[in-house]
Amino acid sequence: MIRKGTIMKLYKGFEDEYQRRHSQIWPEMVDMLHEYGARNYSIFLDKKTDTLFGYIEIEDEEKWNRSAETKICRKWWNYMKDIMETxxxxxPVSVDLKEVFHMD
Structure with missing residues (x-):
């Protein structure tokens, strides 16, 4: 399993809307994430900076990268573009983070 961390930026004042949209994530989006090897996915918000930190575990980097080409992923991005930097x-504008420590 590959552990990935990324940061993204939410527009000011959209914290509740971001959380609402994710609490109602489309079942077909969840299915696609699983199909492309995603597991143990969490997103955290730093309210002071509106920075989102995403953590996900994937099976294979190439397989995961192909998820961006799916129709449902593109639809989700279009749905989210009004509340975050894209x-x-x-x-989403995102920065991949380098893992520097891990402990089970």
Missing amino acids: NPDNS
């Missing part, structure tokens, strides 16, 4: 293709 790239021109509507994917």
Whole structure:
């Protein structure tokens, strides 16, 4: 299992909306995440900076990267683009973090 950490940026004042949308995540989005090898996925919010920290475990990096090409992923990105920083293709602006310590 590969552990990944990323940071993203939420627009100010959209904390509740971000949480609401994720509490009602579409079942087909969850199915796609599992299909592409995602497990143990959590997102945390730093309210002071509106920074989101995502943690996910994946089976395979190449397989995971292909999830971005799915119709449901693109639909989710379009759904979220109004409340967070995004790239021109509507994917979240994200920074991959380097793991420097892990303990079971």
